Amino acid sequence: MAASATREKIITSADRLFYERGFEATSFADVAKAVGISRGNFYYHFKTKDQILDAVIERRIKDRHDMLNDWVDDRQTPKQCVASFIGILLMNNKKIRSFGCPVGTLFSELAKLHHPSESGARKLFDLFRIWLRRRFEDMGRPHDADALAMHILARSQGAATLANAYPNEPFLENEVNQMIAWLDAVADQNAKKD
Amino acid sequence: MAASATREKIITSADRLFYERGFEATSFADVAKAVGISRGNFYYHFKTKDQILDAVIERRIKDRHDMLNDWVDDRQTPKQCVASFIGILLMNNKKIRSFGCPVGTLFSELAKLHHPSESGARKLFDLFRIWLRRRFEDMGRPHDADALAMHILARSQGAATLANAYPNEPFLENEVNQMIAWLDAVADQNAKKD
DNA sequence: CCATGATTGGGACAATTGTCCCAATTCGTC
DNA sequence: GACGAATTGGGACAATTGTCCCAATCATGG
Numbered sequence: 017m018a019a020s021a022t023r024e025k026i027i028t029s030a031d032r033l034f035y036e037r038g039f040e041a042t043s044f045a046d047v048a049k050a051v052g053i054s055r056g057n058f059y060y061h062f063k064t065k066d067q068i069l070d071a072v073i074e075r076r077i078k079d080r081h082d083m084l085n086d087w088v089d090d091r092q093t094p095k096q097c098v099a100s101f102i103g104i105l106l107m108n109n110k111k112i113r114s115f116g117c118p119v120g121t122l123f124s125e126l127a128k129l130h131h132p133s134e135s136g137a138r139k140l141f142d143l144f145r146i147w148l149r150r151r152f153e154d155m156g157r158p159h160d161a162d163a164l165a166m167h168i169l170a171r172s173q174g175a176a177t178l179a180n181a182y183p184n185e186p187f188l189e190n191e192v193n194q195m196i197a198w199l200d201a202v203a204d205q206n207a208k209k210d
Numbered sequence: 211m212a213a214s215a216t217r218e219k220i221i222t223s224a225d226r227l228f229y230e231r232g233f234e235a236t237s238f239a240d241v242a243k244a245v246g247i248s249r250g251n252f253y254y255h256f257k258t259k260d261q262i263l264d265a266v267i268e269r270r271i272k273d274r275h276d277m278l279n280d281w282v283d284d285r286q287t288p289k290q291c292v293a294s295f296i297g298i299l300l301m302n303n304k305k306i307r308s309f310g311c312p313v314g315t316l317f318s319e320l321a322k323l324h325h326p327s328e329s330g331a332r333k334l335f336d337l338f339r340i341w342l343r344r345r346f347e348d349m350g351r352p353h354d355a356d357a358l359a360m361h362i363l364a365r366s367q368g369a370a371t372l373a374n375a376y377p378n379e380p381f382l383e384n385e386v387n388q389m390i391a392w393l394d395a396v397a398d399q400n401a402k403k404d
Numbered sequence: 405c406c407a408t409g410a411t412t413g414g415g416a417c418a419a420t421t422g423t424c425c426c427a428a429t430t431c432g433t434c
Numbered sequence: 435g436a437c438g439a440a441t442t443g444g445g446a447c448a449a450t451t452g453t454c455c456c457a458a459t460c461a462t463g464g
Contacts, residue, residue, distance in 0.1 A: 018440095018441095019440075019441070022441085036322065037322050037323070038234070038319065038322040038323065040232070040234055040235055041234055041322065041323055043420075043421065043422080044421080044422060044423085045420085045421085053442080053443085054442070054443040054444070054445095055422095055443085055444085055445090056424090056425085056426090056442075056443050056444060056445070057441075057442050057443060059423070059424065059425090060440090060441065060442075061441095063423085063424090064422075064423075065422065065423095114321075115321070115322060116318050116321065116322075120318075120371050121318050121322070123371075123374070123375055124310050124314075124315050124318060124371065124374065125232065125319070127308075127309070127310065127374055127375075128230065128231055128232040128235065128309060128310075128315070129231070129232070129235055138375055138376075141372075141375045141376075163384060166372060166376075166381050166384075166385075167385070167388070169368075169372060170365070170368035170369050170371070170372045170381075170385060171364070171365065171368050172368065173367065173368040173371040173372060174363075174364035174365050174366065174367040174368025174369070174371070175364050175368070177314050177317075177318065177364070177367040177368070177371065178335075178360060178363060178364040178367060180317070180318065180321055181317055181321075181332055181335045182332075182335075182360075187360050187364075190357060190360075191360075191361070191364060194361070212410095212411095213410075213411070216411085216412095237450075237451065237452080238451080238452060238453085239450085239451085247412080247413085248412070248413040248414070248415095249413085249414085249415090249452095250412075250413050250414060250415070250454090250455085250456090251411075251412050251413060253452095253453070253454065253455090254410090254411065254412075255411095257453085257454090258452075258453075259452065259453095
């Protein structure tokens, strides 16, 4: 098999395992078994575990980047874009209830480990933050766009954490509705000023 | 030294290490070194690592329980009580910026590990949830007290996660101010109905 | 002061970890 | 079909893990 294809399969399996079990709790052997290759072969594709982590982070950044920009390209209004962002919580609600937010939980773990890739994980937050900020700017909020972006990012993180703690409750849906209502209020505030 | 005193020192050190480094990333040897006892001696006080974790969770529950009830005993109004809860974020802002929320990050890790003590960690959330619910009930919100409690809990979790990701920004203070403003609005809503 | 039980440190144990090597196999190309 | 490079599996390696045992030391009551 082509090396690049095996490499992609490794990243895919590692991505899922790092999310579901955590980075440290996932061993080389776990990933190798999931991919269906030997531990020895593994070394041919990635020299260290940290290299896999970096590849996984890079993959996640690319995936999220494409998802966000698709919404913009689809001619969604800035408000619709932010609503789509909030909708991620419902789109992935099953996984979030089981494992929390892939961005937040990875960052928390790497921060505690003082892992060199902590800054890489923060780039995932940056991606969402900058994209959201731009949307709020386009909504006519140049002065507080960043604060609004951080606010909705924090609300999402909190909702994911609590949904993970209480997976069998309608909490997540309620919280999403409140966030959409908040978004409406932000947009209305703008309409008044115009 | 009395066995009980050594035991308390072990719990204190483990509590800090589990918070700062995570449960899995903290080894028996780490805790033993922090306490200043030998690894062999350790076994005399705790048979397994999971037993230490349970003791740490129990300790955290007791500490938070006492803190919350002190506010009630101090004749603070229900609204003041909730404000004090929100104020935890500022009181512990340095630690939160470095290591996130002790409750949320521990729960996330144990959830990923499918650790038996996941339910114990959830009790920490329950403690805050039930206490907050009671305060909102006392504020005259019997119908949506639980939803309000969950909401403020989620907001706190999200604020802690983002403060951990962006420790050098005034974000946490802004978010606390917004939460206090939200609390005022909830209380005002009540005043109108009266 | 001694005897008894509580507490301790040193170290053994198998299992697993990330890392690394190397001989065998597979593959594309001539 | 043969050659050379790409890819593979099996296994070695030291280090660390949680767990456990045991002999030495301590404190205390007789």
